[in-house]
Amino acid sequence: xxxxxxxxxxxxxxxxxxxxxxxxxxxxxxxxxxxxxxxxxxxxxxxxxxxxxxxxxxxxxxxxxxxxxxxxxxxxxxxxxxxxxxxxxxxxxxxxxxxxxxxxxxxxxxxxxxxxxxxxxxxxxxxxxxxxxxxxxxxxxxxxxxxxxxxxxxxxxxxxxxxxxxxxxxxxxxxxxxxxxxxxxxxxxxx
Numbered sequence: 128x129x130x131x132x133x134x135x136x137x138x139x140x141x142x143x144x145x146x147x148x149x150x151x152x153x154x155x156x157x158x159x160x161x162x163x164x165x166x167x168x169x170x171x172x173x174x175x176x177x178x179x180x181x182x183x184x185x186x187x188x189x190x191x192x193x194x195x196x197x198x199x200x201x202x203x204x205x206x207x208x209x210x211x212x213x214x215x216x217x218x219x220x221x222x223x224x225x226x227x228x229x230x231x232x233x234x235x236x237x238x239x240x241x242x243x244x245x246x247x248x249x250x251x252x253x254x255x256x257x258x259x260x261x262x263x264x265x266x267x268x269x270x271x272x273x274x275x276x277x278x279x280x281x282x283x284x285x286x287x288x289x290x291x292x293x294x295x296x297x298x299x300x301x302x303x304x305x306x307x308x309x310x311x312x313x314x315x316x317x318x
Contacts, residue, residue, distance in 0.1 A: 131169070132178055139164060154191075155233040162182060162195060169222045170225060172223060177223040178197075179200075180197050180221075188310075190310050195218075196219065197219040198217060200249050200270075202245070203246075203247075204242060205277055210273075210275075210278050211274065238308035242308045243282040243306065243308075244305070247273075247301070247302055250299040252270055254291065254297065255298050264298070282305070
């Protein structure tokens with residue numbers, strides 16, 4: 128699935144770089160078209176290959192985040208020492224699920240100076256916290272644990288990984304992306 132995703136997404140990026148009509152699309156349209164292209168490829172596997180994804184774009188001039196989440200662990204915003212999820216509910220099923228094209232909705236969110244966004248695999252959540260008396264693994268079931276860990280780490284990625292390793296053992300791969308907005312959007316909002 129990851130290989131297919133990579134090939135298709137790279138093709139979309141190359142097309143965007145080489146054709147003006149793709150570069151001139153609005154961010155919402157570009158994300159929807161990209162999602163639809165991925166969906167059509169994965170849907171052809173008749174449900175045998177599904178993939179969760181967060182796809183987004185950030186307008187570098189004003190800090191406007193455009194994104195959609197297809198059943199991927201929720202995106203975390205760290206602002207002023209507080210971590211919270213940007214999503215509140217599941218809106219899209221995984222790419223490859225039949226009938227998704229009509230449901231695609233692109234969300235927007237204004238970033239403020241020094242906001243940090245974290246996107247990560249479920250490996251950050253599925254920590255082995257210990258064992259029961261019978262030797263069964265105790266897996267973290269608190270999806271909000273990552274919020275407290277990000278706050279404790281003050282949104283610093285190496286510190287966050289260290290905290291995760293102290294809390295428990297990884298039961299799955301860990302992938303984390305950290306994006307910090309350094310721009311000033313105050314002028315944009317006044318217009």
